[in-house]
């Protein structure tokens with residue numbers, strides 16, 4: 276009989292959706308007041324995430340850049356998924372040189388700001404916090420840079436810089452932190468779209484990384500990649516929920532962090548809901564031994 280386990284797209288054993296939901300009210304209570312972001316710079320290298328009607332765009336503010344940074348060959352795709360997650364309350368723009376994401380509050384046809392969603396607040400807070408730089412490596416890779424399985428996203432820890440000044444020479448009482456997160460954008464897109472919550476998994480990865488950075492900022496201790504991380508579990512739970520479960524069906528031996536067919540007998544990662552056919556994310560079979 277195949278064994279079946281719930282997995283998160285982070286590639287770890289996931290808490291139930293119910294458990295994740297229990298954390299929502301807690302973070303709603305602490306959600307911050309979001310203001311327009313007057314410190315962001317847009318230049319000729321900017322790329323818009325093309326999912327928002329441009330007539331609702333506010334004039335882009337000028338000033339200093341913001342601090343969610345997308346890198347890697349799939350960063351435009353990652354930006355588009357983030358845009359999908361925040362809907363039309365924010366317009367996201369990525370600088371193609373630095374990968375920095377900025378946002379503007381959108382306005383409606385009467386010139387009033389569109390009400391910011393909970394997801395929008397979370398992303399805006401991460402962008403506005405110049406003491407924590409969230410760095411996301413976006414690719415189509417099946418493996419992280421440390422050779423672990425990369426199904427959706429992976430928490431790769433962070434570095435506390437030990438510096439108490441912002442990157443713009445402004446005094447800060449908080450130490451600077453630079454985080455690392457890696458995402459397979461094909462899979463995050465596939466999973467979110469399957470569960471009909473576009474962008475939710477990408478938003479989860481960005482905010483999880485940011486929250487891990489907040490923990491490290493408070494303790495002063497840099498964090499390691501999961502599963503050896505100090506703060507991964509707490510950050511995963513506190514981040515916006517993933518769109519749905521990734522399930523695993525395995526036959527025979529499976530290495531705990533299997534990344535290649537040689538490490539398993541047979542394994543299938545898939546998503547499913549009651550009203551849709553199961554969708555396979557990845558299947559691995561051990562190659563037959565040559566005589």
Ligand SMILES: [Zn+2]
Nearest residue numbers: 283285483511
């Ligand atoms: Zn997670």
